[in-house]
Every structure is written in C-alpha cells, then in structure tokens.
Amino acid sequence: MKEAHPFAQRVNVAVSGGDGYPIFVGPGSLEHLADLLSRYAPAFRYAVIADARVADLHRAEIEKALGGLAAEVSWFTFPPGEAEKTRDQWARLTDALLDRGLGRDSCVLAVGGGVAGDLAGFVAATYLRGIPVVQIPTSLVAMIDSSVGGKTGVDTRHGKNLVGAFHPPAMVLIDPRLARTLPRIERAQGLAEAIKHGAILDRPYLEALEHAAPGLLAGDEMATTACVVGSVRHKAAVVQEDEREGGIRKILNFGHTLGHAIEQLSGYAVPHGLAVAWGMVLEARVGERLGVTEPGTAAMLARILRLFELDWERVPRFAPDALVAATRTDKKAREGAVHYVLLRKLGVVARDPDWSRPVPVAVVLDVLQSLDGEA
Amino acid sequence: MKEAHPFAQRVNVAVSGGDGYPIFVGPGSLEHLADLLSRYAPAFRYAVIADARVADLHRAEIEKALGGLAAEVSWFTFPPGEAEKTRDQWARLTDALLDRGLGRDSCVLAVGGGVAGDLAGFVAATYLRGIPVVQIPTSLVAMIDSSVGGKTGVDTRHGKNLVGAFHPPAMVLIDPRLARTLPRIERAQGLAEAIKHGAILDRPYLEALEHAAPGLLAGDEMATTACVVGSVRHKAAVVQEDEREGGIRKILNFGHTLGHAIEQLSGYAVPHGLAVAWGMVLEARVGERLGVTEPGTAAMLARILRLFELDWERVPRFAPDALVAATRTDKKAREGAVHYVLLRKLGVVARDPDWSRPVPVAVVLDVLQSLDGEA
Numbered sequence: 001m002k003e004a005h006p007f008a009q010r011v012n013v014a015v016s017g018g019d020g021y022p023i024f025v026g027p028g029s030l031e032h033l034a035d036l037l038s039r040y041a042p043a044f045r046y047a048v049i050a051d052a053r054v055a056d057l058h059r060a061e062i063e064k065a066l067g068g069l070a071a072e073v074s075w076f077t078f079p080p081g082e083a084e085k086t087r088d089q090w091a092r093l094t095d096a097l098l099d100r101g102l103g104r105d106s107c108v109l110a111v112g113g114g115v116a117g118d119l120a121g122f123v124a125a126t127y128l129r130g131i132p133v134v135q136i137p138t139s140l141v142a143m144i145d146s147s148v149g150g151k152t153g154v155d156t157r158h159g160k161n162l163v164g165a166f167h168p169p170a171m172v173l174i175d176p177r178l179a180r181t182l183p184r185i186e187r188a189q190g191l192a193e194a195i196k197h198g199a200i201l202d203r204p205y206l207e208a209l210e211h212a213a214p215g216l217l218a219g220d221e222m223a224t225t226a227c228v229v230g231s232v233r234h235k236a237a238v239v240q241e242d243e244r245e246g247g248i249r250k251i252l253n254f255g256h257t258l259g260h261a262i263e264q265l266s267g268y269a270v271p272h273g274l275a276v277a278w279g280m281v282l283e284a285r286v287g288e289r290l291g292v293t294e295p296g297t298a299a300m301l302a303r304i305l306r307l308f309e310l311d312w313e314r315v316p317r318f319a320p321d322a323l324v325a326a327t328r329t330d331k332k333a334r335e336g337a338v339h340y341v342l343l344r345k346l347g348v349v350a351r352d353p354d355w356s357r358p359v360p361v362a363v364v365l366d367v368l369q370s371l372d373g374e375a
Numbered sequence: 376m377k378e379a380h381p382f383a384q385r386v387n388v389a390v391s392g393g394d395g396y397p398i399f400v401g402p403g404s405l406e407h408l409a410d411l412l413s414r415y416a417p418a419f420r421y422a423v424i425a426d427a428r429v430a431d432l433h434r435a436e437i438e439k440a441l442g443g444l445a446a447e448v449s450w451f452t453f454p455p456g457e458a459e460k461t462r463d464q465w466a467r468l469t470d471a472l473l474d475r476g477l478g479r480d481s482c483v484l485a486v487g488g489g490v491a492g493d494l495a496g497f498v499a500a501t502y503l504r505g506i507p508v509v510q511i512p513t514s515l516v517a518m519i520d521s522s523v524g525g526k527t528g529v530d531t532r533h534g535k536n537l538v539g540a541f542h543p544p545a546m547v548l549i550d551p552r553l554a555r556t557l558p559r560i561e562r563a564q565g566l567a568e569a570i571k572h573g574a575i576l577d578r579p580y581l582e583a584l585e586h587a588a589p590g591l592l593a594g595d596e597m598a599t600t601a602c603v604v605g606s607v608r609h610k611a612a613v614v615q616e617d618e619r620e621g622g623i624r625k626i627l628n629f630g631h632t633l634g635h636a637i638e639q640l641s642g643y644a645v646p647h648g649l650a651v652a653w654g655m656v657l658e659a660r661v662g663e664r665l666g667v668t669e670p671g672t673a674a675m676l677a678r679i680l681r682l683f684e685l686d687w688e689r690v691p692r693f694a695p696d697a698l699v700a701a702t703r704t705d706k707k708a709r710e711g712a713v714h715y716v717l718l719r720k721l722g723v724v725a726r727d728p729d730w731s732r733p734v735p736v737a738v739v740l741d742v743l744q745s746l747d748g749e750a
Contacts, residue, residue: 091462098533101703126501129528129539130619153504158473164504165540244505328476 009229013148013168013236023148023172023236025229027221030061030175033136034068041134041170043107045072047097049120050111051080054138057181062111062136074100078119082268085115085154087163093123107132107170113139114146114272118161121152125167132170138178140190140224141273144197144231147172149239149252159264159326166244174232176224184217188308189273191216194227195304196280197234200251203347205230206304213307250355254341255280258364261326265318277310285367286359287342287350294345301346320368324361338364384604388523388543388611398523398547398611400604402596405436405550408511409443416509416545418482420447422472424495425486426455429513432556437486437511449475453494457643460490460529462538468498482507482545488514489521489647493536496527500542507545513553515565515599516648519572519606522547524614524627534639534701541619549607551599559592563683564648566591569602570679571655572609575626578722580605581679588682625730629716630655633739636701640693652685660742661734662717662725669720676721695743699736713739 011023022040024032037046046069048062055077066073076096078084097106110120110133117135124133135147153164179187191209198206208230209216215223235252242249259279263270281302287293302312327338337358342350349355386398397415399407412421421444423437430452441448451471453459472481485495485508492510499508510522528539554562566584573581583605584591590598610627617624634654637645656677662668677687702713712733717725724730 087462087466094538095531095533098531098537126528126538126540128537129526129541151504153501156470156473158470162473162503163469163501165501166504 011232011236013240021169021171023174023232025174025232027175027177027225029173030065030178033065033173036171036173037069037134041107041132043071044105045102046107046109047102048073048075048109048111049093049123050077050116052077053080054112054116058111058138058178082115085119087154090119090122090154094127097127104128104131107134109134109136111136111138113142117142117146118152119154121167122154122164125152125165130167133167135169135172137174140179140182140187141193143174143176143179143228144190145193145235147174148232148235150243160260174228176221176228179224180219187217187219188310189271191308192273192277192310194231196255196276197231199280199301199343199346200254200349201234201347206347210304210307217309248355251341251349254349255283257327257338257340258282258323261323262315264326265322266316270315274310274314277305278312278315282367283340284343286340286364289363289367292342292350297343297346320365323368324364386607386611388615396544396546398549398607400549400607402550402552402600404548405440405553408440408548411546411548412444412509416482416507418446419480420477421482421484422477423448423450423484423486424468424498425452425491427452428455429487429491433486433513433553457490460494462529465494465497465529469502472502479503479506482509484509484511486511486513488517492517492521493527494529496542497529497539500527500540505542508542510544510547512549515554515557515562516568518549518551518554518603519565520568520610523607523610525618535635549603551596551603554599555594562592562594563685564646566683567648567652567685569606571630571651572606574655574676574718574721575629575724576609576722581722585679585682592684623730626716626724629724630658632702632713632715633657633698636698637690639701640697641691645690649685649689652680653687653690657742658715659718661715661739664738664742667717667725672718672721695740698743699739
C-alpha cells in the first residue's frame, strides 16, 4: 500500500511460485478501491457478484468507490444464504456473465460473506478456464478467514465445499467498516475462526481476543481491525507455506471435521461459526481422550466461546453415530479413515505425524456419547 | 521410462513451476500402466471415466493392464458424444464419485477421446478442489492434441469449453494400439490437429505428414506412432513455455476461431477436426488478405487437407455474419475485438504483435463472402 494510505496494513501472500497477492486491511480502505484495482487487477470489464442483501446494503458505496475506473462495471446478484452455494447458482451466474459477453480480460469482484466469496471465486476459477477474482469481504468470517487463501467452491447434497478449485485472488481488500451493519450474532460467528487461529497457533492472540470480546461483539472499529489484521497474518503465513493443503494448511481444519458434520446434519441451520466452535471443543476433547491434548483444554475453549455468546445450548443434539457417519464424506478422509487435527495445548497444534491423524471411530463415539454430561 | 520399455518415447512437460508430468508414447505401452501409475500417480482408489462405447471396446484390456495394482478401481461411464460435455454430465459424474465415497487420495483415469479427457479432467480439477488425473487417450485427436496441455472443461449453450480449468495431468499414457479400432473418418479428424502443428511450427513435419497420409488414414502403427510423437513434442514444447495461454500458447488456436464458430453454428454436427481444418484455410486466407500470410498458403493447406479426406464439401455453408457473430463469444475475444492467430507462411506463425491480433470484421466478412467462389 502506498504511503498515502497510512491507516492500512498490507499483508502479502506469496503463493503458486509467483509474486503472490496483496491483502489490504484498514477502515476506509474501500475509498482506494479504483486505484488499487487499476494497479493489482486491471481489467477491461468488472463483474461484481454479491447476494441481493449485500447489494442492497453496499452497492451505493461500492459504486462510488469504483467511480474512478474507466472500465465497465456490471452487477450480478443471487439470493442470500448458504443454500445458494450450489452448482446451479454457479451455472446461473456463469451464464449471466456469458450473456453479457464478458471475455478473458474481465475480473470478478466477490463482494460479501463466505458464500459470495466461495461462489463468485468458483465462477471466476472456471469462467473461460479462469479469470482473476478480487475478494472484498463484508462479513467478519470472510474478513477473518475465507477471503484469504484461494479456496473456492460450492456445496452438494454430500457435504460442504466438495466441488471447487484453488483460485488465489488477485487482491483482497478488507474494509472493516463494511461490517458495521452486521448483527451481533453474525459477528460472533466470524470471531469463532479468529479463536481457532489463536487456539492452533498463538495463545497470546487468543487471550487478547478474550479481553476484547465485548468490543468485538459490539463492533468496535479498532478492536475489529486489530482482530482482522491478526487473523489475516496467521492465515496468510500458513497458506503461504502450503497453499494446496498438502501439509501444515490442514491445521486450519481444526474444529471443522465435527463442525462440518454438525452443519450438515442440521441441514445448514446451525451457522458455520457456531458449528466450528463446538467442533473445536469436541476435537479438543478427542485429543484429551487420546492423551495428545493437555487436560482442561476443551473446558478452557468452551469458556472462551461462551464469552463470545457461542453457546453450546444453541447447538441441536445429533445421534453420535450419525455425526461420525457424516464425517466420512469430509474431504479430509484418507484411505477410509477420518483424520483429525489435534491440539497439544491452547496455542499449539500437534505437529506429528503429519498435522493430522486418523482417530479410531470408538474414541470419537465415546466423546460424543459423554457429551451432554460434560458440556 | 525405464530401460525395460525401449519401444516407448518419453516426453516431459515441465509446467506450473513443478517437475512437470511425463508423457509415455508407444505401441504396447498400456501393458505398463499399473507400473507407471504406481510411480507417477499413486492413489488409494482409481476412478476410470469413459464413455459407454469406449468402455465396451477397451474395458477388458484396461482392466487387465490395471491388474497389478493393489488399489480399488471403479468405472464411471457416460453416453458418447460431444453433446454430453456439459455441466450436467460433469455434476452427474462428480456425484457418482461422491456416492462411491472417493476421497482426496483418489485419482481419475480419463480414458477416451477429447470429450472424455476434457470432461473427466474437469471432474478431477474440481473434485474436492482437485485430485490428480491421468490421461489415457483412445482417439487420434486426443493422442495428438487434447491429452497434453492440461486444458479441461465443458461446453455451454454459449459455446465450447467456456467453463473449465487448467489442470495438468499427473501423467499421459498414449498407446497408439488403442486407436486401432478407429474408423478412417475419425482418424482424419485427429490428423487435422497434427496438420495444424505442422502449419504453425514445422514445414518439414507437415510434408512428412503429407507423404504419410495413406498410411495414417489406414491406421498404420509405425506412421501413427511417429505422428503422435511428433505432435506431442510440438505441443509439449509450446505448453511448457506458456501453460496458461498468456502468450505463445495462443498459436495452438490457429484455425480454431472460425473453426469453433462453424462447429457452434452446426450444433456440433460438424466434427471438430473438419471444422478446424477449414478454420485454418479461412484464417490463412484472412492472413493473405491482410498481407501477413504468404500468398498461396491457404490453397496449399486446402490441398493437403483434401489428401486427408477433410473435404470442404462436407462443411455446411453458414451466413458470414452469423459466423462472425459466433466468434464473439470465443474465449479469445479481448476488449470487444476478436483476435486471430495468423501464419507468415506454412510452418511459421506470425509472432507480432503478441501471437495473435485483432482483425477488422470487414476483412473476415470479405473472406467468408468470397468463399464459395474460391474453395
């Protein structure tokens, strides 16, 4: 970021053997969108993809921010909700871009939460065999987590994100002010991923989040910016080391094996953040049961999550064997065994044998069966 | 290829900043499939994707060749024909793999012609965000052209290959004996791409093809192998220099701008090879009209194509303005202008300004309007 934007942080993610892509974070950074696009994602035409709700909320300010561009800008919207993250919606959006005659010299701007980022990212990844995408997250979960790292995709009836591609963005622009309209409960969903970053990599960061919980839930701009910068740095460092999830990137799946199973069994009625939150507690308990994770870790995590109003009482109960069955279609399954990322203790992930390990079904069932007595 | 396979040629394609992938070419190389897979594409499970006709013809010999593998092998078939290269068929195959519970430690074997390679390649590119694919072409067009280079994708109502991904194979195994059952007319279709390689890069190769035409059309094993090796070397050299078609790879699109338009307007009733053949003649004529291509080039190309029984009389006539309109949705369109790859002369492509150039619509219309008088 040039000196004229002293308020913003720049994080670089060097991936794919290339120069990588820049991530700009800062309140007010949206005002520099046209300038940054012309430098980092120049195109003949821009296709803004957003859900209808995000378009209602932010279209005016984004069009204002794009005002300085000579290029043509078109908007493509879809109905809000995870239920729209499908191959059908992807095909519909792709056809809309083709109808408009967008060529390879076009660029997609993915504006919105995790769904828009994943869906628009997959449209860009497969449009004419791939055109650039710029991620402009508006939800906290997208700012903290999903806009960085290049994962794109859609859900199928078999599970989440089972169809997709790695398609690193040309640039990520994170303006925490775009999240100012978020309801408190959605903020908490996003913060679950920040807590995950602290749990696997950085206990002091986890403690800082804990202290900042009231401000973060209330939408305090400084606290939010600090949290986004902290999480983006952690995520970028991991992705930079292992873009394709052959090794260390797996640790970002902590909480996601059982978390995805909870989401799937609920028909996606349980929000992602809440599902991952309790996925983390359950997987910490699995680690404790195996003697890998320091005793008391799951209880400490549970206490922190309650501070963020991610209450276990809001998660519906599912039959343990149904949950275990749902983990089998997870992408992390290998040679028939489901692999789990485990903690050594808060802030330290277990490295051996290879960032994740197969866990006997009996151990997982045992943890799930003793759940209500302990939670 | 180890010394035990002295009959086979090995070509290496170093792409994506990695070690690249090997291409094995040789009559009888299929017998070494299990051995080569365990070295270059080891997996827990293999998913063979083929159309029903190819499966009928080759399933027994491929299963025999896979006999030495400890891994589980499943077959997934689809109806033959370009009409099946759709998002719907891609989704159906993906769901079939998910139904079977195939994880990230699986590998797709794409067995068949260009349709199977593109479709199965796109399934692999997007399955769990990407699993390896091995290309095992059975048609001459796939052996000569489409199995090398990593392009995958499907057609939409807007045109061919408009949705897809670059997904380099883990390995390509080309056994010309798999093409022994091909009808003469399908052989000719594939040879059109070999003629293209000669036309853009290598006049002596073009002349060798011309002399070998009777043997190539009759399916002579030595002539076919020599042609496949020659074309694979040319294609691999181009792809290695420019995998993502930012520069020199564009030259492989010679004949394809108007060729795709012919295919599209015919509802894909005109076979790809025939369409490209006459796309080349027309584009050579465009180049002559612009003073870029040596006069007489189009006529020489037309003469060679007739030797291969790719007769102009078999191409239906379309209104010139409809053809020009159909080129607009082509991926090669840039900033509203359709770009053409032009020859300097036979064997030499025009390098300037950037391997392709915008051509005024009036010039293309003029060539198309004067067509029947000259062809």
